[in-house]
Amino acid sequence: MEAAPGGDAKRIHDLALQIITEKQPVRVWPLLMERLTADLPCDLAVLIDLNWAAGTGHALTGSPDWLHEAPLDALIHAHMRSHPLLRHYARTRDRTPLTMDEVADDRWWKGEAYRAGKDAIGIDRQLALPLGSAPGRIRGVIMSRSGRGFSERDLEYAALARSLLDTVEAHEAAAFARPALADPADYKITPRERAVLTLLCEGLTAHVIGTRLGIKPATATKHTENLYRKLGVHDRVAALRKAHYLGLVPPPS
Structure with a gap:
């Protein structure tokens, strides 16, 4: 049974409170990934940062923890330009959470990129939460689950979560940034x-x-x-x- 939308709002509120009171800034994004996979729920969540113009990018963090040993950067470099969700955000600069089912056609489900992702990390149905980013870049969270697709309720939760993620980035920059440190x-x-x-x-x-x-x-x-x-x-x-x-x-x- 799906959770009621009001429950989603409370979960996002509780997560926001947990984040702004977190005393260890290094825990913020891992905490977010863990909670997103549990609250939606989904099998995995990955924070990505892509230079679309250069065709390069990285998976910055993710949940569950075994993802840190997975070949995420290799998958990004090999297949990012054929990924329907990423292509949509690169072309439109849209920041609406969308599912793979909304933008992909049969070529994706039968293609090499889909098979490579499924074989490497078990990705199937995907939901993207795009974040603010500079021109030519894509930054956001890609969530995935096996078997069933994402519902309208899931998209409502994603819209709430996406707003929270943008706020977290702003909070992190204000509260924890160390400009003198190297990247x-x-x-x-x-x-x-x-x-x-x-x-x-x-x-x-x-x-x-x-x-x-x-x-x-x-x-x-x-x-x-x-x-x-x-x-x-x-x-x-x-x-x-x-x-x-x-x-x-x-x-x-």
Whole structure:
């Protein structure tokens, strides 16, 4: 049975309150992805940032946690221009949440891009929540579920959620922005890895980092290993020194 629209409004209100009172800014977007998948519900949600003109882009964060090990960037680079939802937003600059069923034809469902996504991460029916972005770029959340499509009630929830996501971006910029810090994307460091790096600076163990971020300790360890590789180091001390030198984290007090 589908939830009543009034229940959706309360869930969005409660989520907004949780976000603005969140004391750890690194948790905001992972928290959003987790709640979106639970409240809609859907199987997965991914925050993407695409340079449409260049044909490049990244999956910034997502839920469930196993998505961080999936080949999302490879899928984006290979198939973004054939993705009907992304093509629609690139062409129109529309910011209305839409489902794949509303914009795709038979060529999508029978095509290579659909098969590649389904084989890699099990995507089937999709719903997009586009966010504000600069010209030539697409930023938003792609949600997916298997089997059944999205209903009118789901679209009503998505419209509420999309407004919240825009507000979160503005709140994050005002409350947590650190203009002096380098952009982790320049070093191919994801937001989740940046979160792990920030907590590594506090001297926390993989177990505690996992608890703070709501992930398994083994996943926190894997993110740490990825950070070492991207920073070109082999241990925590060297990683923190390199991160300070590059401006990825604030200088030690």
